[in-house]
Amino acid sequence: MFGLVLGACGGFWTGVREGWNLALMENSFSTGAGALPRLASVRSGRASELNRAFEFDVDSGLVWSHHVLVSPLAEFLAPVWGIGASARNPQAIMRLANYRKTYPSPTKADVFDDVIPTATRREDNQGSTGIEQRLAIISDMIKRYASSQ
DSSP states (O other), rough: HHHHHHHHHHHHHHHHHHHHHHHHHHHHHHHHHHHHHHHHHHHTTOOOHHHHHHHHHHHHHHHHHHHHHHSSSSHHHHHHHHOOOGGOOOOHHHHHHHHHSSSOOOOOOTTTTTTSOGGOOOOTTTTTOHHHHHHHHHHHOOOOOSSOO
């Protein structure tokens, strides 16, 4: 019985760790593919498109670090995954929060209003869209981590 439990735990640990590595590999591909339009923007002098993409990356850094910080499993699973606690680095979070405090997010709650007609838009039960939740998390991270200068 002990051998079975040990084998199952070892298999789970190896599977989760390998799965995480594969996810990072997939993410690297996505990052590389996402770099192509940014490089094209640089070559053609369209800095506003490049700026918008980087601003979205700053917002994403704040949002995903929030999710890691509030996750009760992150502390336990990080060693299994073999990753560092970059989202738990207060100096890095502070840099993102200070930047976002100085330069407010260009993302607005009505960002999709010109794409999705109001009559066909589906509201969730809590009355809050994903964009509004994202902006609330960004605001909270700024309050918690930005310096008060």
